[in-house]
Amino acid sequence: DGWRGVLGTNERNYCNKDWAIGYDRMICLRDGEYEVSCVTSGSADNQTSVIELNGASIIAMKLSDNTTLSPNINHYFKRGDYIKYKGNWGYASSVYNYFQIKRI
Numbered sequence: 001d002g003w004r005g006v007l008g009t010n011e012r013n014y015c016n017k018d019w020a021i022g023y024d025r026m027i028c029l030r031d032g033e034y035e036v037s038c039v040t041s042g043s044a045d046n047q048t049s050v051i052e053l054n055g056a057s058i059i060a061m062k063l064s065d066n067t068t069l070s071p072n073i074n075h076y077f078k079r080g081d082y083i084k085y086k087g088n089w090g091y092a093s094s095v096y097n098y099f100q101i102k103r104i
Contacts, residue, residue: 017103018030018032018034018101018103019101022082024084025082025083025084026082026083026084026101027080027081027082028077028078028079028080028081028082028083029079030079030103031076031077031078031079032076032077032103033074033075033076033077033103033104034074034075034076034077034101034102034103034104035072035073035074035100035101035102035104036051036059036072036073036074036075036083036100036101037071037072037073037099037100037102038051038071038072038085038097038098038099038100039097039098040061040097048060048061048062049061049062049085049086050085050086051071051073051083051084051085051086052083052084052085052086053075053081053082053083054081054082055084058073058075059071059073074104083101085099
């Protein structure tokens, strides 16, 4: 339920294209250059989050008190590559967090 849906008063519909939801990962369906980005904020120290590409860490984040993190990476993905987000979001609310993969 958390991967797609409608957010906010503008009723903007979110969906996925070129990527498949695979339980705990996003699987690339089409070769190409993509930007992977996320944003999280938190008020707890030492929360760690990692984004993995095919099982290897490519972005690691560590929140400290009242921090906002917004790492992103551009990468050429091949069909079958997968991205996995591991760790905690800073706040439970989706208003303060997002994870996005965009073809560039």
